[in-house]
Amino acid sequence: MALEKQRFDTLILGAGGAGLNAALQLANANLKVAVVSKVFPTRSHTVAAQGGVNAALANVLPDNWHWHMFDTVKGSDYLGDQDAIEYMCREAIPTVYELEHNGVPFSRLTNGKIYQRAFGGQSQNFGGEQAARTCAAADRTGHAILHTLYQQNIRAKTHFYDEYFAVDLIKDKEGIVVGALVLNIATGEPLLIESTTTLLATGGCGQVFRTTSNAHINTGDGMAMVLRAGLPLMDMEFFQFHPTGIAGKGMLITEGVRGEGGYLINKDGDRFMEKYAPNAKDLASRDVVSRSIVTEVRDGHGCGPEADHVMLKVNHLSEDVIAKRLPGIRESSRIFAGVDPVKDPIPVFPTAHYVMGGIPTDRFGRVMPTSEDNGEHLPGLYAAGECACASVHGANRLGGNSLLDILVFGRLAGHNIIDYVKDNGTHRPLDEAAVEQAMGRLARWENKGEGLSVSQLRNEFRKTMEDHAGVFRVEEMMAEGVEKVRQIREKLSDVRLTDHSSTFNINRTEALELENMIDVGLSIAVSALHRKESRGAHSRPDYPKRNDAEWMKHTLYWQENDKLDYKGVRVQPLTVESFPPKERVY
Amino acid sequence: MVIQDSDLTNIERLRWQCRRGMLELDVLLEAFLEQRYVALSPRLKRHFVQLLEFPDPVIHAWCVQGQRPEDEEFAELISSIRATSVA
Ligand SMILES: Cc1cc2nc3c(=O)[nH]c(=O)nc-3n(C[C@H](O)[C@H](O)[C@H](O)COP(=O)(O)OP(=O)(O)OC[C@H]3O[C@@H](n4cnc5c(N)ncnc54)[C@H](O)[C@@H]3O)c2cc1C
Numbered sequence: 001m002a003l004e005k006q007r008f009d010t011l012i013l014g015a016g017g018a019g020l021n022a023a024l025q026l027a028n029a030n031l032k033v034a035v036v037s038k039v040f041p042t043r044s045h046t047v048a049a050q051g052g053v054n055a056a057l058a059n060v061l062p063d064n065w066h067w068h069m070f071d072t073v074k075g076s077d078y079l080g081d082q083d084a085i086e087y088m089c090r091e092a093i094p095t096v097y098e099l100e101h102n103g104v105p106f107s108r109l110t111n112g113k114i115y116q117r118a119f120g121g122q123s124q125n126f127g128g129e130q131a132a133r134t135c136a137a138a139d140r141t142g143h144a145i146l147h148t149l150y151q152q153n154i155r156a157k158t159h160f161y162d163e164y165f166a167v168d169l170i171k172d173k174e175g176i177v178v179g180a181l182v183l184n185i186a187t188g189e190p191l192l193i194e195s196t197t198t199l200l201a202t203g204g205c206g207q208v209f210r211t212t213s214n215a216h217i218n219t220g221d222g223m224a225m226v227l228r229a230g231l232p233l234m235d236m237e238f239f240q241f242h243p244t245g246i247a248g249k250g251m252l253i254t255e256g257v258r259g260e261g262g263y264l265i266n267k268d269g270d271r272f273m274e275k276y277a278p279n280a281k282d283l284a285s286r287d288v289v290s291r292s293i294v295t296e297v298r299d300g301h302g303c304g305p306e307a308d309h310v311m312l313k314v315n316h317l318s319e320d321v322i323a324k325r326l327p328g329i330r331e332s333s334r335i336f337a338g339v340d341p342v343k344d345p346i347p348v349f350p351t352a353h354y355v356m357g358g359i360p361t362d363r364f365g366r367v368m369p370t371s372e373d374n375g376e377h378l379p380g381l382y383a384a385g386e387c388a389c390a391s392v393h394g395a396n397r398l399g400g401n402s403l404l405d406i407l408v409f410g411r412l413a414g415h416n417i418i419d420y421v422k423d424n425g426t427h428r429p430l431d432e433a434a435v436e437q438a439m440g441r442l443a444r445w446e447n448k449g450e451g452l453s454v455s456q457l458r459n460e461f462r463k464t465m466e467d468h469a470g471v472f473r474v475e476e477m478m479a480e481g482v483e484k485v486r487q488i489r490e491k492l493s494d495v496r497l498t499d500h501s502s503t504f505n506i507n508r509t510e511a512l513e514l515e516n517m518i519d520v521g522l523s524i525a526v527s528a529l530h531r532k533e534s535r536g537a538h539s540r541p542d543y544p545k546r547n548d549a550e551w552m553k554h555t556l557y558w559q560e561n562d563k564l565d566y567k568g569v570r571v572q573p574l575t576v577e578s579f580p581p582k583e584r585v586y
Numbered sequence: 587m588v589i590q591d592s593d594l595t596n597i598e599r600l601r602w603q604c605r606r607g608m609l610e611l612d613v614l615l616e617a618f619l620e621q622r623y624v625a626l627s628p629r630l631k632r633h634f635v636q637l638l639e640f641p642d643p644v645i646h647a648w649c650v651q652g653q654r655p656e657d658e659e660f661a662e663l664i665s666s667i668r669a670t671s672v673a
Contacts, residue, residue: 039605047607073634140643142607147641163602216612217605249672251610331651335614338673451598502597 003435005192008034008159011139011179013042013166013222014201017142017403018385019411020149023198024102025414027156031421034193036161036182038217038509042146045203045215047405049142052134053119053167054400055092059113060132062124068133070126070579072401076580077536078394078552079235081570084363084390088401091408096135099407103148106195122399134400136218138383139352164191165509166221168438169198169381170354172428177229177381179430181438185509190227190442191440192435194427196381197417200226200359200367201410203209204386206512208521209470210249210351210462213242222387224516226359227523227559231369231378234358234389236520237528240397240537243289245351246337247309253329253348258282260325262314264293265345266301272310287396287471287539290350294472297349304347311345350471354397356537357527358389360556365390365413371556371565380424382417384409391554394569395536441515445508451496454511461488461518469525474542478529482562485522492518523557530564531555548581587623594631597623605637610650611642618670626666 010026012019015037026033037044056063068089073080085348100106100114107115114135122131137144153160165183170192172178179194196368202222206214223233244253244264258264263282265270276292277284293310302308314322315330319342322330333341360368366377384390385406392405468481492515499507533547534540553566571578593599598621603614615638623634637645637660647653648660649667 039602039607042641043605043607045607048609143641143643186599213609215605215607215609217607249613251613328651335668336610336672437657459663499598501598504596506598506601509602525622555619 003190003439005194005428006034007156007194008032009195010034010197010199010200010417011193011195011424012201013180014044014203014385014387015150015160016044016046016201016203016385016406017145017149018406019199019201020146020153021407021410022201022384022414022417023153023158024149024156025411026417027153027158027417032159033419034159034161034195036164036166036180036193038163040162041150041160042143044146045161045218046142046146046403048215050139052136052141052400052405053096054122054133054398055096055135055404056089056133056245057093057096057114057116057135059109060116061130063131063133066091066576067124067126067131068092069573071121071123072392072398073579074127074582074584075121075396075398076392077396077546077584078548079238079391079394079535079554079569081363081391082573082578084392086573086576087363088390088392088408089403091412092404095404095407095411099145099148102152102281104144106135107138115197119205119399123381129495145403145407165512166202166225167442167512169225170430170434170438171229171487173431176379176428177231178428180225180453181435181564186504186507190439194275195432196424197382198428199365199413199417200383202387204355205517205520206352207526208462208465210466211245211248211349212352213245213250213252214343214352219513219517220520221513222383223358223523224519226367226383227519229560230560230561231367232360232556232565233357233520233523234360234556235395235527236355236523236557237531237538237555238356238395238536239352239524240354240356241290242347242352243286243293244312245349246333247304247349248322249336250351251332251336252351252353253312253332254326254347257312257314257326257329260321261317262312264289264348264582265311266296267303267307268301270301272296272301275481287537288470291539293348293350294470298472309349312348313345315343315345316387338538344435352470354402355386356389356393356395358387359383360554361388361390361409363390364416365407365409366416367475372487373570374566380420381411384413386502395538399427402457407576444502445497445511448500449496450492452491453461453498454495454507454514457491457495458489458510458514458517461485461514462519464488465521465525469521469528473528473538473540475529478525482522482525482529485525489518489522519559522562523559526562526564527555527557552581589635593635594628600635600638606645607642608646611645613651613672614647614667614670617672621670622666630663630666633660637663642659
């Protein structure tokens with residue numbers, strides 16, 4: 001049967017905040033836009049963002065985009081590109097107003113202006129007093145943004161392919177991306193979407209770790225597609241862990257619990273943070289607390305039958321305090337950990353939360369294929385959102401800056417695509433060999449017989465990533481981890497599906513996701529092994545210091561032979577002076 | 587949404603509908619589908635299919651946070667979801 005084909009000006013893979021904001025610009029400019037999403041758009045992971053989005057509106061306390069820029073550069077541990085960061089912090093202000101005009105119901109002050117909350121890492125005057133920079137729509141900011149953008153896109157006649165799974169990018173003979181092969185999950189039918197421009201907006205990859213706060217859809221599909229297309233991923237060693245996820249499950253237990261007086265204990269009941277951070281104790285920074293928890297477990301002080309987690313004690317706080325100041329915690333703990341925190345401590349372990357690295361793009365959302373910083377980019381291919389690395393978060397992301405990143409760079413990619421299509425509006429002939437290769441990846445799952453199950457190999461892989469490329473990173477165990485992940489990649493060919501039906505074959509979708517996760521996991525493990533310093537979220541007890549002389553540079557990873565290369569950080573902002581690296585103390 | 591009888595029995599389709607934007611819902615809804623759905627009455631099955639059409643924060647408020655939905659009929663389904671063992 002002939003493969004069905006459809007043509008669009010632009011193909012957008014992913015319908016989270018980044019994809020939808022790009023699509024809206026394009027549809028409003030009357031381009032023919034297709035948006036592909038493996039789940040219904042408003043079920044994208046952006047819906048989970050409750051905290052809010054940063055913009056220096058100065059509605060509550062004095063503020064200014066330049067201070068926001070300083071905080072972001074410092075937060076990035078000086079690995080962020082300062083031109084992109086300046087751009088993002090300036091654009092934050094019109095971006096939030098545009099959302100407001102489009103109908104996002106931001107919470108308001110009595111004077112009618114948008115209300116803004118204070119969050120960690122926000123300062124006035126370049127490191128001075130606390131700033132209040134985060135705009136929120138009650139505790140449903142992500143949902144409000146997605147819902148509004150989706151409605152606007154429907155009005156602008158964006159074409160949605162809901163519950164279609166993108167399999168691979170398709171190139172022409174010169175290596176230019178001319179579309180993608182996607183799979184209709186409901187029918188099992190493949191579809192080839194041809195486009196003059198393609199935007200990857202497929203979100204994060206937290207599922208590569210056993211314990212993660214990310215939804216099951218976050219399997220790094222777009223990143224893996226880029227790797228298979230022979231393009232690099234950047235700074236993949238930088239993964240933000242939140243110290244207190246429910247053990248073995250990953251759901252976040254907010255920092256507020258420790259703020260209200262909750263503290264961590266090991267199996268002997270010792271308050272171990274006193275040992276690792278005598279002053280700040282349980283309120284030390286995220287990376288310090290995460291590493292302390294893993295160290296306790298590794299040293300044999302873990303709790304539970306597997307001795308694989310620690311406990312967060314809150315039962316010394318009154319039921320009233322828990323109900324009033326920590327709403328939600330009691331219900332989450334009861335359902336997901338099976339404990340009532342009013343009576344018993346909550347089992348916790350660091351949970352993988354956000355990937356700072358991703359598909360390298362320039363400040364215009366264009367994908368950059370090499371380590372040369374000479375403006376070279378791949379014509380017609382763009383990336384935005386958590387799957388991309390513009391690089392505004394560097395080695396560590398600040399709360400509220402991710403929604404900002406996806407919205408600003410989604411919108412900007414949209415504008416740049418409009419300009420590109422004006423001069424390059426004709427479809428290029430695709431390379432049939434590339435189509436066949438992508439179809440082959442689908443056909444491979446039709447192999448029948450005995451073999452490993454998807455879930456068996458997935459469990460082994462995610463545990464390996466957690467143990468060998470997670471919070472605790474020392475040379476020997478990381479090298480062992482790289483080997484193990486390589487072996488797991490080999491085992492993929494032994495995996496067989498248990499379901500061979502064509503309609504709603506979730507088993508096959510999960511197999512494709514597993515392959516993606518393994519590709520992305522290896523990029524994390526290899527990049528992390530080779531960065532011999534501690535910076536931001538990447539902490540190496542064997543190289544405990546940041547080393548600007550040798551390591552103030554971005555890692556680039558290619559799948560072929562696990563090749564690595566490096567390129568310098570762009571320290572020159574657009575209009576202001578550069579912020580030189582300083583020790584990051586809070 | 588008009589719900590057909592076939593919607594109630596297409597378990598694989600429902601499994602994909604349980605893929606949400608929030609980890610809490612993924613875990614809870616998938617476990618419910620696995621452990622309890624098949625034994626439900628057709629009426630409650632229909633409610634489950636309806637529930638999956640609601641936005642994530644609403645399902646979260648009802649199923650995780652324990653807020654009571656106005657429709658008492660939904661309440662029965664939701665307490666069954668909340669009693670699913672996922673710990
Ligand atoms: C619990 C939690 C809370 C958070 N809170 C905040 C916060 O308060 N503030 C903040 O700034 N950030 C927050 N973040 C981070 C932020 O939510 C994400 O970084 C951001 O929403 C990512 O948006 P995105 O548009 O890049 O991708 P997503 O919203 O993840 O969307 C990805 C899209 O790609 C599609 N897709 C993926 N793979 C495929 C494929 N193979 N085929 C077809 N479609 C595909 C998906 O269907 C989806 O539509 C939070 C993260 C978590 C985990």
